[in-house]
Amino acid sequence: MSNSLLHSAKQVILTEARAVTQLADKLDQNFVNTCALIQKCTGKVILIGMGKSGHIGNKIAATFASTGTPAFAVHPAEAGHGDLGMIEQNDVVICISYSGESDEIMTLIPVIKRLGVPIIGMTGNADSSIGIISDVHLDVSVEKEACPHNLAPTSSTTVALAMGDALAVSLLNDKGFSPDDFARSHPSGALGRRLLTFVHNIMKTDDDIPNVSADTKLLDALLVMSQKALGMVLITKNNNLKGIFTDGDLRRVLETHPNIQDLTIGEVMTSNCKSISSDKPAMAAVAMMDEFNLNSLPVVDENNQVVGAINTHTLMQAKII
DSSP: OOOHHHHHHHHHHHHHHHHHHHHHHOHHHHHHHHHHHHHHHHOOOEEETTTTTHHHHHHHHHHHHHTTOOOOEOHHHHHHTGGGGGOOOTTTEEEEESSOOOHHHHHHHHHHHTTTEEEEEEEEESSSHHHHOSSSEEOOOOOOOSSSSSSSSHHHHHHHHHHHHHHHHHHHHHTTTOHHHHHHHHHSSSSHHHHBHHHHHOOOOOOGGGGEESSSHHHHHHHHHHTTTTTTTEEEEEEEEEEEEHHHHHHHHHOOOOOOOOOOOHSSSSSSSSOOOOTBHHHHHHHHHHHTOSSSSEEEOTTEEEEEEEEHHHHHTTTOO
């Protein structure tokens, strides 16, 4: 039983993978023309599909919208009862129907045509009703569905989805859509949080900064380090950063100094330490800490004045790492 299930699952994946691979070979000038229509569009890209094609249209619309191409999906049945009013003259419509004969979509075509809205047909048959009436046709035909009866939309919906992704990403690359742009449309997501969070948003400030002078006894500095719980203490003079002492430095001092009673923090601190400015993205701090194998970073202004401190735990609390 389990072997039969695994065999079926593998066949589905291999069948759909072949269909997607074959799609790449079908891309032609029509794909370029489709991109040109969308690029010239000053309104929105409207996705229309019935049944499974409608679900694919929803996903493509969401991908478009999150990658800099305003888009939304319209249910063809609802469109005939008022939602068609959401389509305006400066929009572009993509009709998804594998057969190219969806009655619900064909009912809408005359109205869309009267508006002068360009129609992109995404079907498995260029000679279908939707294929013929479209301004541009995208071929999403497949040799067979992954369904053993060749009935349930499987390979065909996967290929339509891949075509939508190909359009969205091609347009993204062409317009120079950056990770920062993506983050602005995903402020609640992990990527948005990482790219839109700056050091000043998460750093410890004021009394939370572990800060001592160079002539402070090491044991006293360790008390400050423990109280502030950042795994470090910053050594400053008139708030100007002179060095840092971390948990790791303490282990090394204990290995090399049998008597630490008389040591000052200035004698064992790391001078010329790495630091970061508060206006840098938090991810820049992560990159610096990874590169130099650091757990803590002082935050300074343009005059090397200490304005904050961050460590790995700070970044974890902010869900940056």
